[in-house]
Amino acid sequence: xxxxxxxxxxxxxxxxxxxxxxxxxxxxxxxxxxxxxxxxxxxxxxxxxxxxxxxxxxxxxxxxxxxxxxxxxxxxxxxxxxxxxxxxxxxxxxxxxxxxxxxxxxxxxxxxxxxxxxxxxxxxxxxxxxxxxxxxxxx
Amino acid sequence: xxxxxxxxxxxxxxxxxxxxxxxxxxxxxxxxxxxxxxxxxxxxxxxxxxxxxxxxxxxxxxxxxxxxxxxxxxxxxxxxxxxxxxxxxxxxxxxxxxxxxxxxxxxxxxxxxxxxxxxxxxxxxxxxxxxxxxxxxxxxxxxxxxxxxxxxxxxxxxxxxxxxxxxxxxxxxxxxxxxxxxxxxxxxxxxxxxxxxxxxxxxxxxxxxxxxxxxxxxxxxxxxxxxxxxxxxxxxxxxxxxxxxxxxxxxxxxxxxxxxxxxxxxxxxxxxxxxxxxxxxxxxxxxxxxxxxxxxxxxxxxxxxxxxxxxx
Amino acid sequence: xxxxxxxxxxxxxxxxxxxxxxxxxxxxxxxxxxxxxxxxxxxxxxxxxxxxxxxxxxxxxxxxxxxxxxxxxxxxxxxxxxxxxxxxxxxxxxxxxxxxxxxxxxxxxxxxxxxxxxxxxxxxxxxxxxxxxxxxxxxxxxxxxxxxxxxxxxxxxxxxxxxxxxxxxxxxxxxxxxxxxxxxxxxxxxxxxxxxxxxxxxxxxxxxxxxxxxxxxxxxxxxxxxxxxxxxxxxxxxxxxxxxxxx
Numbered sequence: 001x002x003x004x005x006x007x008x009x010x011x012x013x014x015x016x017x018x019x020x021x022x023x024x025x026x027x028x029x030x031x032x033x034x035x036x037x038x039x040x041x042x043x044x045x046x047x048x049x050x051x052x053x054x055x056x057x058x059x060x061x062x063x064x065x066x067x068x069x070x071x072x073x074x075x076x077x078x079x080x081x082x083x084x085x086x087x088x089x090x091x092x093x094x095x096x097x098x099x100x101x102x103x104x105x106x107x108x109x110x111x112x113x114x115x116x117x118x119x120x121x122x123x124x125x126x127x128x129x130x131x132x133x134x135x136x137x138x139x
Numbered sequence: 140x141x142x143x144x145x146x147x148x149x150x151x152x153x154x155x156x157x158x159x160x161x162x163x164x165x166x167x168x169x170x171x172x173x174x175x176x177x178x179x180x181x182x183x184x185x186x187x188x189x190x191x192x193x194x195x196x197x198x199x200x201x202x203x204x205x206x207x208x209x210x211x212x213x214x215x216x217x218x219x220x221x222x223x224x225x226x227x228x229x230x231x232x233x234x235x236x237x238x239x240x241x242x243x244x245x246x247x248x249x250x251x252x253x254x255x256x257x258x259x260x261x262x263x264x265x266x267x268x269x270x271x272x273x274x275x276x277x278x279x280x281x282x283x284x285x286x287x288x289x290x291x292x293x294x295x296x297x298x299x300x301x302x303x304x305x306x307x308x309x310x311x312x313x314x315x316x317x318x319x320x321x322x323x324x325x326x327x328x329x330x331x332x333x334x335x336x337x338x339x340x341x342x343x344x345x346x347x348x349x350x351x352x353x354x355x356x357x358x359x360x361x362x363x364x365x366x367x368x369x370x371x372x373x374x375x376x377x378x379x380x381x382x383x384x385x386x387x388x389x390x391x392x393x394x395x396x397x398x399x400x401x402x403x404x405x406x407x408x409x410x411x412x413x414x415x416x417x418x419x420x421x422x423x424x425x426x427x428x429x430x431x432x433x434x435x436x437x438x439x440x441x442x443x444x445x446x447x448x449x450x451x
Numbered sequence: 452x453x454x455x456x457x458x459x460x461x462x463x464x465x466x467x468x469x470x471x472x473x474x475x476x477x478x479x480x481x482x483x484x485x486x487x488x489x490x491x492x493x494x495x496x497x498x499x500x501x502x503x504x505x506x507x508x509x510x511x512x513x514x515x516x517x518x519x520x521x522x523x524x525x526x527x528x529x530x531x532x533x534x535x536x537x538x539x540x541x542x543x544x545x546x547x548x549x550x551x552x553x554x555x556x557x558x559x560x561x562x563x564x565x566x567x568x569x570x571x572x573x574x575x576x577x578x579x580x581x582x583x584x585x586x587x588x589x590x591x592x593x594x595x596x597x598x599x600x601x602x603x604x605x606x607x608x609x610x611x612x613x614x615x616x617x618x619x620x621x622x623x624x625x626x627x628x629x630x631x632x633x634x635x636x637x638x639x640x641x642x643x644x645x646x647x648x649x650x651x652x653x654x655x656x657x658x659x660x661x662x663x664x665x666x667x668x669x670x671x672x673x674x675x676x677x678x679x680x681x682x683x684x685x686x687x688x689x690x691x692x693x694x695x696x697x698x
Contacts (some may be wrong), residue, residue, distance in 0.1 A: 007336040008332060008421075010416065010418050014355075014356055015360075039319070040314075040319045043318070044314045044319075048337060049172045049314060049318055049339045050318050050319045061438065121350070132441070139346070190698075191545060193697065194698065213549055216548075225541065227542065228542055229537075229539055229542075232456075239452070239455075244546045371468070
């Protein structure tokens with residue numbers, strides 16, 4: 001898994017890591033049970049503080065996306081987000097609100113906003129397929 | 140205080156013609172990378188000299204690794220590695236001899252580290268120090284600091300003369316062998332991009348005072364540029380807003396917290412919010428430190444005070 | 452570590468000084484014994500006695516003393532004082548040692564070197580004298596090493612202290628030389644013009660050597676104590692200065 005961070009961007013580094021991990025999982029590049037690099041290794045490779053990576057991993061673990069064996073490696077959790085549906089909806093709502101606000105701010109109408117979201121979902125689907133094909137070819 | 144790597148309270152240092160340090164309250168937690176930023180003459184070097192016992196504070200006190208500054212200075216020095224800005228070592232000795240000189244002072248010294256890092260950093264170990272280039276001199280100083288087995292590294296401009304490859308290698312070493320071991324790194328530097336990359340915390344000093352001290356992640360999550368257009372922009376009072384620039388009907392603010400709420404408020408009052416954008420460390424630094432120069436409307440007060448907009 | 456460094460910085464100066472001083476004294480001894488006292492191997496007993504006495508007084512007491520003072524002054528520029536000029540003081544003073552450690556360690560290395568130089572010179576002179584006159588008349592000339600080394604330590608300490616104060620080896624040497632010069636001239640002038648006895652380090656060294664030869668009956672104990680005190684007070688002063696110094 002290749003992660004990349006841009007320290008000069010306004011987005012905090014730990015968030016960048018979290019976002020990328022979530023993306024990889026959503027796109028199927030990372031599947032449940034896959035191991036992630038150790039905090040130390042990842043920090044060292046990216047030349048960023050171990051505290052930053054640790055924070056990202058902790059956040060993801062708290063959200064149920066990653067799982068750490070005590071004293072060992074971190075893995076993609078078997079049942080990512082094994083929360084109740086209501087809980088999962090609750091977690092997504094702030095992002096939905098953000099899209100609504102931003103979209104309105106940018107003077108896009110609801111239809112265009114929904115179209116955008118659909119396009120992104122389709123793109124993810126495509127990525128999922130691509131990684132799936134790669135996997136199959138590798139075996 | 141003793142759980143902090145570095146802690147100072149109302150530290151003051153007065154030289155004959157200037158207050159170099161003016162009521163400084165540093166809080167550097169253990170196990171983090173702390174970027175100590177400021178312009179030349181802001182008081183960075185004076186502060187560091189006080190921490191190391193090279194100079195005495197005029198007022199105030201502090202601890203380093205739990206030991207009171209001044210009273211237990213040797214205990215501090217046993218556990219602290221320092222790379223000075225000048226990076227001047229004995230010219231008539233070679234790096235190998237400098238290692239020999241230095242290692243006797245530190246029981247936790249690691250010869251293995253010397254071997255490893257001298258190779259990784261590509262240091263010519265048998266050339267006289269006076270004949271080394273600036274970059275090589277920096278490398279030797281870094282080598283000595285890394286091999287010391289210290290709990291705290293105080294690095295003043297550690298990148299001087301280093302080419303990008305060596306600098307990258309040094310950052311990797313710092314992360315892998317120092318930070319991940321729970322040691323604390325205190326970096327004073329102008330190289331904001333390097334600091335931004337590796338720092339957990341940032342302390343911004345200007346005219347001897349701390350303007351800002353917070354986790355870098357938090358700063359980045361909260362600080363925003365808000366650019367607004369509108370005539371007759373109404374009065375806004377807030378301790379978290381700084382007017383940076385004003386041109387025609389456009390105003391640019393630095394908002395330290397709840398930028399979206401601020402933008403929404405302006406929006407409700409009839410202005411057009413052109414942009415709410417995140418800030419890089421460099422932009423934050425320049426905005427906070429250059430506040431008097433950037434603002435052209437002439438109505439900027441101290442950073443913590445309210446800013447009021449002119450009614451027109 | 453620091454001892455090793457002090458030695459490394461001063462060893463060539465030390466070796467040159469030893470050779471120069473020893474060679475000079477041996478040469479002068481030879482001249483004095485052969486031509487001054489007119490002694491040939493196993494020569495006339497009176498001449499031999501005269502030779503022993505005059506060599507002790509003039510060569511060891513006079514020439515060696517003067518040169519040891521001079522060399523002591525020169526050697527005193529070592530130690531933490533000069534590091535300020537070279538900008539390495541920052542590095543040194545951040546090593547985990549109390550500041551007095553640097554002062555006394557540097558001083559001790561220098562004083563040891565100086566003492567070794569004096570001992571070697573005295574021993575070679577003594578040996579030359581014994582050889583040229585055919586026998587050992589008395590062991591007392593060896594005792595001149597004490598006052599000569601002590602005087603040298605005072606001169607050394609003077610420059611050492613001044614270098615720490617001035618934070619510069621050249622200035623330290625100049626001040627040290629200036630003060631020593633005054634200490635040489637002023638007592639001499641006071642004694643000559645006003646018959647007043649002021650303490651002078653060279654005077655002390657000469658008198659002590661005179662006592663060794665038996666020329667003066669009273670051992671100058673007071674001077675011995677005074678100059679020992681001064682020899683130790685100078686590095687102590689340097690310690691006080693360095694402890695308050697800001698880099």
